[in-house]
Amino acid sequence: xxxxxxxxxxxxxxxxxxxxxxxxxxxPSFAHAAFEFQxxxxxxxxxxxxxxxxxxxxxxxxxxxxALTWGKRLSLFGMYDRPFGIAELATxxxxxxxxxxxxxLGARYTGFGFALYKEQVFGLIYGLRIYPKLSLGxxxxxxxLSTAGIPTQHWVVxxxxxxxxxxxxxxxxxxxxxxxxxxxxxxxxSGTVGMGIAVMPRVxxxxxxxxxxxxxxxxxxxxxxxxxxxxVLRTGAGSRPERLSAGFGVQKSGFAxxxxxxxxxxxxxxxxxxxxxxx
Numbered sequence: 001x002x003x004x005x006x007x008x009x010x011x012x013x014x015x016x017x018x019x020x021x022x023x024x025x026x027x028p029s030f031a032h033a034a035f036e037f038q039x040x041x042x043x044x045x046x047x048x049x050x051x052x053x054x055x056x057x058x059x060x061x062x063x064x065x066x067a068l069t070w071g072k073r074l075s076l077f078g079m080y081d082r083p084f085g086i087a088e089l090a091t092x093x094x095x096x097x098x099x100x101x102x103x104x105l106g107a108r109y110t111g112f113g114f115a116l117y118k119e120q121v122f123g124l125i126y127g128l129r130i131y132p133k134l135s136l137g138x139x140x141x142x143x144x145l146s147t148a149g150i151p152t153q154h155w156v157v158x159x160x161x162x163x164x165x166x167x168x169x170x171x172x173x174x175x176x177x178x179x180x181x182x183x184x185x186x187x188x189x190s191g192t193v194g195m196g197i198a199v200m201p202r203v204x205x206x207x208x209x210x211x212x213x214x215x216x217x218x219x220x221x222x223x224x225x226x227x228x229x230x231x232v233l234r235t236g237a238g239s240r241p242e243r244l245s246a247g248f249g250v251q252k253s254g255f256a257x258x259x260x261x262x263x264x265x266x267x268x269x270x271x272x273x274x275x276x277x278x279x
Contacts, residue, residue: 035119035143036188036212037177038062038110040093041079042274045260046247047222048236050208052194053173055163058097059276061106061125063192064175065137065161068097068104068127072254072278075099079274084267088114102129104137116148123159133165137175143187157182169198189213202226206236216240234260241265247272254279 040062044051051063057075060067075097083089090112097106104127112119120143127137139159146152161175173196178189194208204224211217222236222245232249247260256276263269 034145034186034188035121035178036215037190037192037210038091038112040091040110040274041077042081042247042258042260042272043234043249043256043276045262045272046234046236046245046249046258047206047224048208048220048238048243048245049262050194050206050220050222050236050238052161052175052192052208053163053171053196054204054206055161055173057099057276057278058095058106058108059274061095061097061108061123061139062093062110064163064173065125065139065159066127066135066163066173066175067161068106068125068137069099069102069129069135070104070163071097071099073099074279076277077274079272081270081272083270084264085269088117090114097125103127104129104135113146118146120144120146125159135163137161137163155183155187157187169204171196184213210240 039045039049041059043059055064055067057067057071058077077095079093081091093110095106095108097104106125108123110121121141123139123141125137125139127135129135141157141159143155143157144152157178158180159177160179164172166172174193176191178184178187181189190210190212192208192210196204196206199205202225206224207221209217209219218238218240220236220238222234225233227233230251234248235246237244242265243262245260245262247258249256249258254277258274260272261269262272
């Protein structure tokens with residue numbers, strides 16, 4: 001009986017993996033288009049996946065290449081999430097950033113998928129603060145797609161971003177991914193514009209508008225409440241896909257641990273956690 005149960009569990013796992021591969025290969029828009037923009041970080045997921053205007057340091061490099069010139073001199077970031085509790089959809093991401101005067105340099109990595117289907121992204125980012133309140137950023141990403149039974153494929157794409165502080169407590173940001181438009185049907189191409197406004201001394205309102213090639217326009221909006229110097233509460237909502245989110249962050253001695261729960265109206269809840277270190 002134990003052997004039969006083990007075999008039954010193994011068959012269910014293999015069956016689910018095969019179904020996922022077929023979905024990714026035949027109907028990528030159903031689950032996850034290859035190399036489409038992925039919201040990275042629990043600190044932004046808690047605000048409806050709105051993050052391009054407030055992007056800072058290594059964590060912000062996934063949202064806006066111009067983020068590397070904002071924040072502390074050294075920053076490190078790591079994230080893990082398992083959408084809807086499905087291990088085969090797990091995403092992990094890491095990045096590091098170094099700011100020196102008007103210049104910022106960073107590296108990033110993202111891995112998505114499982115043994116039969118895996119996307120990996122390796123990237124370098126450079127940012128330049130051309131004015132005290134205006135920065136530009138440029139990124140290069142090496143994309144690798146591994147699918148069972150198919151030779152591994154590689155591409156290189158470029159990204160660009162801008163961040164502007166209009167006045168105290170008001171930020172604008174914009175980013176474009178795969179700016180050259182290479183193989184957009186497979187590699188995706190997207191643009192995001194957003195704003196962050198301090199509506200009260202401890203309350204920030206953030207909003208993004210996102211457009212992915214071949215997909216409808218989406219948006220996200222959220223509120224950040226600094227309830228205490230070491231505790232942040234977040235909540236938000238978004239469309240395309242429709243979602244609600246909430247989360248919190250704990251900060252101390254340069255470390256920040258963030259958590260967010262994102263509720264998809266059809267597929268259920270995704271738990272996301274990330275860690276940031278700044279010095």
